[in-house]
Amino acid sequence: MDNTKIEQAYQHTFSGLTMYYRDCELAEHLVTRYKINQIIQERGFTDVSNQAEGLAKTVRFAIASNNASNLGAINPEVAKYGFHLIASGAYFKVLDIYKIEDKTQILLMHFDEVYRDVFNSTTSNIEEQIIQVGRNSLETKIQLQPNAILNNEDWTERTKHPIGMLDSGVFFLNN
Structure with a gap:
């Protein structure tokens, strides 16, 4: 692989990373479908928070990204x-x-599609x-105690689904 492309991918992906969070209840059979180093794609929008405290749910998605839009500013x-x-x-x-x-x-x-091969x-x-x-x-x-705001009905409804797969456990992307 071209070292220039690797350098571009790393610079574009790692510069300014922030951690975002999404807590949800997922059955263990869905959790075990995720594998380390697996590449996944989320077809829908991914709702996340920059706040994290204790977990009231069984699963926390922690997402390192430098490209999440702050909807609170809008x-x-x-x-x-x-x-x-x-x-x-x-x-x-x-x-x-x-x-x-x-x-x-x-x-x-989180990374840009053009760097998928990297x-x-x-x-x-x-x-x-x-x-x-x-x-x-x-x-x-x-x-810590869970954040009450992130455990209210509105937010938990927005964030109840797994990332990168259907609720049935079928991934959107076949690696």
């Missing part, structure tokens, strides 16, 4: 959620699946650093 009514949106058709790499007791964190890295065939020490940050975050936040 609509002040949703600012309370720390509501950010990742565009439909987004690609993610599963970096880590981390379990603590009955809670699971699935760590995803992230499908390479890993970097930056990915390892993201994994460590994600694990440390979960270990700290799991001790």
Whole structure:
């Protein structure tokens, strides 16, 4: 693979990463479908929050992205959620699946489709650093009380679905 393309992919993907979160209830058979280094695509929009506290749900998607739109800046009514949106058709790499007791964190890295071949065939020490940050975050936040705003009916309805697959467990993207 061309080193220039790898450098472009890393610079475009890792520059300015922020962690976003989405908690939901997922059956274990859906959780076990995710595999480390798997590339997935979400066909719909991905609703996430920049806020994270304790987990009231069984699964937390932690998403490292530098390309989520702050909807709270557009609509002040949703600012309370720390509501950010990742565009439909987004690609993610599963970096880590981390379990603590009955809670699971699935760590995803958001990247541009043009770099799919790069992230499908390479890993970097930056990915390892993201994994460590994600694990440390979960270990700290799991001790906290859940955020009541992120557990209200409106938000949990928006974020109840798995990312990258149908509720039946069929992935949108066949790797």
